[in-house]
Amino acid sequence: MKYFKKLVGDRIYLSPMNSEDIELFVKWLNDFEITDYLGRSGNSITINDERDYLENKRSSNDAVQFSIVTLEEDKLLGTVSLERIDNINRCATLGIFIGEKDYFSNGYGTEAIKLILDYGFNYLNLHSINLNVMDFNPRAIRCYEKCGFKEYGRRRKCKFINGKYYDSVCMDILKEEFKENFIKNKNQK
Numbered sequence: 001m002k003y004f005k006k007l008v009g010d011r012i013y014l015s016p017m018n019s020e021d022i023e024l025f026v027k028w029l030n031d032f033e034i035t036d037y038l039g040r041s042g043n044s045i046t047i048n049d050e051r052d053y054l055e056n057k058r059s060s061n062d063a064v065q066f067s068i069v070t071l072e073e074d075k076l077l078g079t080v081s082l083e084r085i086d087n088i089n090r091c092a093t094l095g096i097f098i099g100e101k102d103y104f105s106n107g108y109g110t111e112a113i114k115l116i117l118d119y120g121f122n123y124l125n126l127h128s129i130n131l132n133v134m135d136f137n138p139r140a141i142r143c144y145e146k147c148g149f150k151e152y153g154r155r156r157k158c159k160f161i162n163g164k165y166y167d168s169v170c171m172d173i174l175k176e177e178f179k180e181n182f183i184k185n186k187n188q189k
Contacts, residue, residue, distance in 0.1 A: 003069045003076075007115045008185040012108055014066035014080060014115050017054060021067065021076055026050050028078070028099030037137050038097055039159045039168065061085070064124070068098070068112045077103050080112045082120050082129065090127035092120060105139060113147045114182040121175045122183075130172035134159060141169065148173045 003015035026047050028034050035041040054065075065081040078098040085092040094116065098109050120126045131149065133140050149171040157165035 003067060003074055005185065006066065007119055007183050008071070009111045009115050009182055010184070011071055012077070012111050012115075013069055013071055014112065014119075015069050017065050017067050017079065019051070019054060022047055022050050022054065024076065024099070025054075025079070028097070031099075033101065034097060034099055036161055037134060037140065039132075039134055039161065039166075041161055064116075064119075066112075066116065068096075068108065070108075075100070077108055078112075080116050082116060082124070082126070085124065085126070090125060092124075092126055092129050094129050094131040109140075110143050110146055111182070113143070114180070117147065117173065117178055118180070118182045121178050122181075127175050128172055130170065132168045132170055134161075135167040135169050141171075144171050148177050150177075 002018055002020065003013075005013040006016060007014040026045050029040070029043070029045040029050065032041050035043070062085045063081060063083040064085070065079060068077045068080055069075065070077060077100045078096065080096040081094070082092040083095055094113065096109055096113060098104055117129060120129055131144065133144060135154070150173065151169055151171050153170045155168040155170070158168050159166045
């Protein structure tokens, strides 16, 4: 089996990332339609770059990364992660992207975020999870708000993309603001 059902939701599950998927990740990370929204279009990613990144993150204690996979077809859609995990202050930064464009705006990202929030708050004992999103991405901002994130500030005109400067919106969610259970395969309810 290529993927493992670590965190199971309604339509997707989160699996530890598989090194066999590096070429697909590289394809996605070199596509402007995806990377403009991540604020990373100025980067060119090679297979070796991505392999090194995944190996360093896998051996690091300050990140957990998952592939987002459909339950029905075992199709890889993207990735979601908690990075810069700080165990003293109990906080982390959320990262997510859906690479399969046919799956944009269909709730898969929302479900992946809710699964990783449940995991972060109820298994990793985090207190706060933050993220940054580009101000020209209202679809993502709505998704984050639906998951319970609130804007707490912004870095003005800090990202240069396609000839223009854009704001980075800073959002976070606290443990006490997240009350639901989304992981379907929990043993303890």
